Amino acid sequence: MAAASSSSSSQTRNSSQVFLSFRGTDVSNNFLSHLYTALDRSGAYTYIDSEELRMGEEISSTLMNAIEESRIAIVVFSKDYAFSTWCLEEVAKIMECRVKNDLIVFPVFYKVEPREVRTPRDEQSYAKAMAEHEEKLGKDSEKVKRWKKALFDAASLSGREFTVKENVYVTTPLLQFN
Numbered sequence: 123m124a125a126a127s128s129s130s131s132s133q134t135r136n137s138s139q140v141f142l143s144f145r146g147t148d149v150s151n152n153f154l155s156h157l158y159t160a161l162d163r164s165g166a167y168t169y170i171d172s173e174e175l176r177m178g179e180e181i182s183s184t185l186m187n188a189i190e191e192s193r194i195a196i197v198v199f200s201k202d203y204a205f206s207t208w209c210l211e212e213v214a215k216i217m218e219c220r221v222k223n224d225l226i227v228f229p230v231f232y233k234v235e236p237r238e239v240r241t242p243r244d245e246q247s248y249a250k251a252m253a254e255h256e257e258k259l260g261k262d263s264e265k266v267k268r269w270k271k272a273l274f275d276a277a278s279l280s281g282r283e284f285t286v287k288e289n290v291y292v293t294t295p296l297l298q299f300n
Contacts, residue, residue: 140168141192143212148200149232153284157198157230166194182211189215195225197276199239200232204251204273214272229281239277248273 140161144154154170161168169188185208189195195216203209219225231239234247242248255266 139192139194140166141189141195141216142168142170142198143195143209143216144198145200145203145206145209148202149198153232154198157196185212186215189219189225190223192219192225194228195219196228196230198230198232199234199277201234201247202251204248205254207255210269210272213276214268217272217275227276227279229276229279231281231283233285235283236277236281240274
């Protein structure tokens, strides 16, 4: 990481490093902190941009380097994930690194179904988000095509769904590090 401190750089090379990709406004107040704590307790060094980015660092290159140096990426798909171009760039880089670097990718579907991420329908948030991006960048934009492919590929992987039933999250364990 070009602009990161040496301690941060050495930590990102940790053999259990996990990169978390998420839309903060959707998950930061509850789910994310529980996931981060569970990963930390299991012994995984977890890169989370709100904790790791240093003042003055270039966000894009720092995040892309963190993804490249990770062994595992957890993509937390939530309702508004696809509205964020940062999130879409992250998932595209994650899927690229899955092929090039054997990055292990775990999708987590937080209050959205995998099929909504893979093949969004008219009124679903992922369809609306991609329509907005196409309107801004053009229907045939290579960037939008790359994002759609990354979403499809990531959501086609085996992952975990988190749903809410009577204010209780229902799921199975995500990861174990030992």
